[in-house]
Amino acid sequence: MDFTKVRGTRDFLPEDEIPRQRIIDIIRETYEEFGFSPLETPALETAEVLLAKSESIRDEIYLFKDKAGREIGLRFDHTVPLARVVAENPQLPLPFRRYAIGKVWRYDRPQSGRYREFTQADIDIVGSKDVLADFEVVWAGTTALKRIGVPPFEVLYNSRRLIDAWGEGVGLTGRSLVEFVRTVDKWFKIEEEGVREELKSKGLEGYLEGFKELFVDVSELPEDTEPLRRAKEELIRFTEYLEEAKIPARFDPRMVRGLDYYTGIVFETYVRERLNWGSIGSGGRYDELIRLLSGREVPATGYSIGVDRLFSLLKEEGIIESRKTVTKIYVAPVGDVSTRYLLEVVELLRSSKIPSEYDVMGRKLRKQLEYADSLGIPVVLVVGSKEEAEKTVRLKDMRSGEEKEVKLSELVEELERLL
Amino acid sequence: MDFTKVRGTRDFLPEDEIPRQRIIDIIRETYEEFGFSPLETPALETAEVLLAKSESIRDEIYLFKDKAGREIGLRFDHTVPLARVVAENPQLPLPFRRYAIGKVWRYDRPQSGRYREFTQADIDIVGSKDVLADFEVVWAGTTALKRIGVPPFEVLYNSRRLIDAWGEGVGLTGRSLVEFVRTVDKWFKIEEEGVREELKSKGLEGYLEGFKELFVDVSELPEDTEPLRRAKEELIRFTEYLEEAKIPARFDPRMVRGLDYYTGIVFETYVRERLNWGSIGSGGRYDELIRLLSGREVPATGYSIGVDRLFSLLKEEGIIESRKTVTKIYVAPVGDVSTRYLLEVVELLRSSKIPSEYDVMGRKLRKQLEYADSLGIPVVLVVGSKEEAEKTVRLKDMRSGEEKEVKLSELVEELERLL
Known part of the structure; x- marks a missing residue:
């Protein structure tokens, strides 16, 4: 067929x-x-x-x-x-x-x-x-x-x-x-x-x-x-x-x-x-x-x-720009972080009107980063059990490669600066 | 047929x-x-x-x-x-x-x-x-x-x-x-x-x-x-x-x-x-x-x-409100106001992202007000040759019936307060 x-x-x-x-x-x-x-x-x-x-x-x-x-x-x-x-x-x-x-x-x-x-x-x-x-x-x-x-x-x-x-x-x-x-x-x-x-x-x-x-x-x-x-x-x-x-x-x-x-x-x-x-x-x-x-x-x-x-x-004519996704932030769970913390981070972003998604495939970090990269998503937030314990995320700017720890309470402000 | x-x-x-x-x-x-x-x-x-x-x-x-x-x-x-x-x-x-x-x-x-x-x-x-x-x-x-x-x-x-x-x-x-x-x-x-x-x-x-x-x-x-x-x-x-x-x-x-x-x-x-x-x-x-x-x-x-x-x-269930038009402001030309002034007022509104329209029928003021009223447009701006000379508009709030003169330079601010 x-x-x-x-x-x-x-x-x-x-x-x-x-x-x-x-x-x-x-x-x-x-x-x-x-x-x-x-x-x-x-x-x-x-x-x-x-x-x-x-x-x-x-x-x-x-x-x-x-x-x-x-x-x-x-x-x-x-x-x-x-x-x-x-x-x-x-x-x-x-x-x-x-x-x-x-x-x-x-x-x-x-x-x-x-x-x-x-x-x-x-x-x-x-x-x-x-x-x-x-x-x-x-x-x-x-x-x-x-x-x-x-x-x-x-x-x-x-x-x-x-x-x-x-x-x-x-x-x-x-x-x-x-x-x-x-x-x-x-x-x-x-x-x-x-x-x-x-x-x-x-x-x-x-x-x-x-x-x-x-x-x-x-x-x-x-x-x-x-x-x-x-x-x-x-x-x-x-x-x-x-x-x-x-x-x-x-x-x-x-x-x-x-x-x-x-x-x-x-x-x-x-x-x-x-x-x-x-x-x-x-x-x-x-x-x-x-x-x-x-x-x-x-x-x-x-x-x-x-x-x-x-x-x-x-x-x-090249007058308009292509983007493969509306997503601005990809949240990558690693290790044994709880789904509860993963969803808490995601909900914080979405309730601040920042288009975001997270892993629903159970992938390793490397695969997740490849995926984010293939779609041109500019920022990845990595969350593991350490970040969960400290109420932080590891912010990875996919454009510059820079990484830093950011407190959950300062995350939205930080992202609004970055995007 | x-x-x-x-x-x-x-x-x-x-x-x-x-x-x-x-x-x-x-x-x-x-x-x-x-x-x-x-x-x-x-x-x-x-x-x-x-x-x-x-x-x-x-x-x-x-x-x-x-x-x-x-x-x-x-x-x-x-x-x-x-x-x-x-x-x-x-x-x-x-x-x-x-x-x-x-x-x-x-x-x-x-x-x-x-x-x-x-x-x-x-x-x-x-x-x-x-x-x-x-x-x-x-x-x-x-x-x-x-x-x-x-x-x-x-x-x-x-x-x-x-x-x-x-x-x-x-x-x-x-x-x-x-x-x-x-x-x-x-x-x-x-x-x-x-x-x-x-x-x-x-x-x-x-x-x-x-x-x-x-x-x-x-x-x-x-x-x-x-x-x-x-x-x-x-x-x-x-x-x-x-x-x-x-x-x-x-x-x-x-x-x-x-x-x-x-x-x-x-x-x-x-x-x-x-x-x-x-x-x-x-x-x-x-x-x-x-x-x-x-x-x-x-x-x-x-x-x-x-x-x-x-x-x-x-x-x-009456949970959503009907509106008959997206228009917020109706601009009503009267007497021998110039089309130039009419369009100047309209452009001011539109460039401030205020949805507005004006008479394209050559109607008398009374007919224009009836039209605005039938569509539930909240504000009418009347422009005549007096307003043109003074660079003002006569603002008529269709909900309260109140009228006042407003300078063109203060119009957008005034409307943003009203709407």
């Missing part, structure tokens, strides 16, 4: 999970300081909910029949479940500011850095149509990234409203606009020449030069029509807010993010010196999705961090 | 998720202080792994075919994935002390208090066959329960080894012993009369009186055979450790926990005045499971807390 993990999934052993958990903690703390509250939804959703926005994603998600023959599946993002919760809970006060950190599943072809099960950390504001809400989620998301220690980054932003208004002005609408935008979205990958080629094959090349007139500062954008004026005004305010919060950011009309989902401001976040990382945090405004599930007009906007991808990237 | 959640699943809205998350945090902190490190495994496992121990659970778990026709499913506990990880990672230093807090799925009939998707918080020590390890996981688990504020509880414990040794002594082995134990396991539900009836129907009634001779203090247990002596010695040591750590506990041979899984000490935890809650934390020694997946002899023991069930029970 071959007992392995499922293709496209991975384990996080403690040496990875400890720093990964630290990243999640920072995100969570930041989101909470920004006044976002946690919402927990199930991993399982009905097929109706999962496919509400689009039947076309059927092949990209996990769907199956339960034993009663109902089609259910695993969530592929946190946004659709949020929309379902808002639909089921019309009593929720608006704006509803929630975060969700948890796994999502996609049936992608597994490839380097792509997994079928991964963790996303989302914030959303439901109920506000103001661009201040778009700014707020970007502020929260990028503050989390900064606190995690992500290298200098920049937010690229655009407005779906602007693209629509521009398209309308030049007679590019509906299916043609979607096709145009789908090609433009590849700009950073295939560059202008590639975009031109692809547009030519779609018979849309003629719109390219006009589109490039949007490559200006937001204050220079056209305002000949009411929709253009409105899009420009939003982009100007969004830009001002970003400047006030000192978030490095740049308007770029080539960054569009799948047009069928978003309805307003959209954004992606890139590390300046690591454009090859791709976007590490992204999102935008989706004012239509919740109506699909609830029948009510409920605007919404959100920002999402791909936690596992970010973790892998930071690890590859 | 009916957009609802999947049968047997539930959402935790912020008012539940905030205290539930607090419970998870306490468990995690406790497990880490006890020197257990986090291990994260996928929700998805292959059918081979999920069914390795027993094909018979097939009907009780979520299994389905992926798009390549492979049978995969959702984990039903954290123990089987742990065994798979140990099998796949022979390099892990032993003992491997890990915790896992996450969802598991079972295809139970949904009934009051039973869900198909729920969270378990497990600790396990892999690699030690010593009863000190059994004690250690109980110590960690019950310490977490105490810190959560669970009412006075008691650990019931028994030894699978004792039951086997006793059965061997009286000629009750194999299938008959399993059947005997399965009936005895219902003692607390159907009482002695029910047990006697059921044993009679199985033709095993003759063993009942002999079994009742085990209803004694561990020091009084029989020791006529080597297996009995060994089981007794372990139970005596386990009892001593529990006493040294002051964990309220009682040996009870009627508590057996599905014989086909466990191989040594087993335990369940009951709240004294709430026996109807059932066990709130349980586990035991399983020395065979990892060999099934790895071919190596690797003993192991663990303790598991059912987080969602515990949360529901504590909530029903």
Whole structure:
């Protein structure tokens, strides 16, 4: 029998999970300081909910029949479940500011850095149509990234409203606009020449030069029509807010993010010196999705961090430190010390919130020290019958090799100095 | 279209998720202080792994075919994935002390208090066959329960080894012993009369009186055979450790926990005045499971807390407090205060780690106060152009209704006093 993990999934052993958990903690703390509250939804959703926005994603998600023959599946993002919760809970006060950190599943072809099960950390504001809400989620998301220690980054932003208004002005609408935008979205990958080629094959090349007139500062954008004026005004305010919060950011009309989902401001976040990382945090405004599930007009906007991808990237760059264990102190019983004294020492440490463990294998001291060393535990306390009689421990600093006797009554203070 | 959640699943809205998350945090902190490190495994496992121990659970778990026709499913506990990880990672230093807090799925009939998707918080020590390890996981688990504020509880414990040794002594082995134990396991539900009836129907009634001779203090247990002596010695040591750590506990041979899984000490935890809650934390020694997946002899023991069930029970009892939001401060812009000043005030709070939000809806003050009130936010800071000019805020304590002007330079100190 071959007992392995499922293709496209991975384990996080403690040496990875400890720093990964630290990243999640920072995100969570930041989101909470920004006044976002946690919402927990199930991993399982009905097929109706999962496919509400689009039947076309059927092949990209996990769907199956339960034993009663109902089609259910695993969530592929946190946004659709949020929309379902808002639909089921019309009593929720608006704006509803929630975060969700948890796994999502996609049936992608597994490839380097792509997994079928991964963790996303989302914030959303439901109920506000103001661009201040778009700014707020970007502020929260990028503050989390900064606190995690992500290298200098920049937010690229655009407005779906602007693209629509521009398209309308030049007679590019509906299916043609979607096709145009789908090609433009590849700009950073295939560059202008590639975009031109692809547009030519779609018979849309003629719109390219006009589109490039949007490559200006937001204050220079056209305002000949009411929709253009409105899009420009939003982009100007969004830009001002970003400047006030000192978030490095740049308007770029080539960054569009799948047009069928978003309805307003959209954004992606890139590390300046690591454009090859791709976007590490992204999102935008989706004012239509919740109506699909609830029948009510409920605007919404959100920002999402791909936690596992970010973790892998930071690890590859050596930006985060691995530790094999949370344990700071290993207590090593030797000779005929009583279990009572062993447990007394251990309890003293734990009640002082110092992560500690002790031998549960009946090993000789040498084996115990090897174990502590293999896990990188910084301090070992040896307790034998002599230490028990004197109410002391023999403290061994595994980093320096130094040893000394320490009274139990002074132990916590001594360790707090050392660690 | 009916957009609802999947049968047997539930959402935790912020008012539940905030205290539930607090419970998870306490468990995690406790497990880490006890020197257990986090291990994260996928929700998805292959059918081979999920069914390795027993094909018979097939009907009780979520299994389905992926798009390549492979049978995969959702984990039903954290123990089987742990065994798979140990099998796949022979390099892990032993003992491997890990915790896992996450969802598991079972295809139970949904009934009051039973869900198909729920969270378990497990600790396990892999690699030690010593009863000190059994004690250690109980110590960690019950310490977490105490810190959560669970009412006075008691650990019931028994030894699978004792039951086997006793059965061997009286000629009750194999299938008959399993059947005997399965009936005895219902003692607390159907009482002695029910047990006697059921044993009679199985033709095993003759063993009942002999079994009742085990209803004694561990020091009084029989020791006529080597297996009995060994089981007794372990139970005596386990009892001593529990006493040294002051964990309220009682040996009870009627508590057996599905014989086909466990191989040594087993335990369940009951709240004294709430026996109807059932066990709130349980586990035991399983020395065979990892060999099934790895071919190596690797003993192991663990303790598991059912987080969602515990949360529901504590909530029903009014032991935990609900809060609708994490936000402590709501900043209300009025009149023509600049967004710059609004954001300056908000940033001051957030950089001082005070969870805060502000209006993103363009609402009048009255609506803003209603919103803050509906979420139970304790303090509102009103900022208008007068406050902006004077670098102050108007602080409104929503609990007392008191208001006062506070200088920005003194704001954080003032709020820390108030909250």
